[in-house]
Every structure is written in C-alpha cells, then in structure tokens.
Amino acid sequence: MGAAALVAALDRATKLWIQANVGAYDTIPVIPNVFNIVYARNRGAAFGILSDASETVRIAVLVVFSLGILAFVFWMLWQATRAAQLASAAQRWALTLVAGGAVGNLYDRIVEGSVTDFLQVFLGSYEWPSFNVADSAITVGAVLMGYELLFQREKKDKHVSETH
Numbered sequence: 001m002g003a004a005a006l007v008a009a010l011d012r013a014t015k016l017w018i019q020a021n022v023g024a025y026d027t028i029p030v031i032p033n034v035f036n037i038v039y040a041r042n043r044g045a046a047f048g049i050l051s052d053a054s055e056t057v058r059i060a061v062l063v064v065f066s067l068g069i070l071a072f073v074f075w076m077l078w079q080a081t082r083a084a085q086l087a088s089a090a091q092r093w094a095l096t097l098v099a100g101g102a103v104g105n106l107y108d109r110i111v112e113g114s115v116t117d118f119l120q121v122f123l124g125s126y127e128w129p130s131f132n133v134a135d136s137a138i139t140v141g142a143v144l145m146g147y148e149l150l151f152q153r154e155k156k157d158k159h160v161s162e163t164h
Contacts, residue, residue, distance in 0.1 A: 007100025
C-alpha cells in the first residue's frame, strides 16, 4: 500500500510542478513531433467523456464511480496481500499501480473539479489525448494485470493438466 501512496504522491508532485511552471497554452517540445509537455485540464473522464455534462452531474458521477472502483481495487489488493501465495507479485504490483493512479486522479476531481494532464504523445499524425502520471500508472497496471490473467493462467492451466 505504501507503493500506491508513492504513485499518488509522484502524480500530485508532477501536477503541482506543471501548474506552477507551465502556462495554460504552452507547449514544451521534448522530442519534436513525438512528445511534448503541455498543461491541460480534463473536466471529464478518459478521452473527455462527460466533459460537457453539468458540473454537479459530472463531479457526482465521476467521484462516485471513482470511489466505487477504488474501493474494489483496494479490496482486491488487500486480498492479494493477505494471500500472497495465491496472488503473484505481478498481480499485486498491477493493483498497486491502479490504486495509486486512481487516488491521484480522484484527488484532483474532488479538490480541483478537473484533472491536470501534461504528457502529450504523437504517433505519426495521431495525437494521443494528454495524460499524466496517474493515467500512466493505471494503464501500466491494467496491462500488467491483463498479461498476468492471459499468460500466467495459461501456464497454471498447463501445469494443472500436466499433473493430472
């Protein structure tokens, strides 16, 4: 759980730095035409979903939904740490990353009413929606969990079938 707090703290620190040092319409090229630092505010969910809803509806839906998901993730993480022999280290890390990222973005939604995004990536002519450390942690955690579920389950199933 300490690592989840570290992810949330890193997310918060980077957002505060961006808010203090990057103007609202500034673009700082890091790798030209590939990666920029920007300062964007996302009032909605991923990809701007609900950004046009009224503030009351948007905040209520996003905060309640986020709290529900966060409670579920922390419950899963608690279960995984209680039965470490049943959950792999990859599963525990995946849940930790998702939990830390979710806390980081939830804090923004509750305190500021929107989420600060600042990483901008281009793939050819496609511009990926701006994101932040919390989004990155959630994505890496979800990919890690998906990998674990798909490939490690195959190994377990193969091992069980070989022993029977």
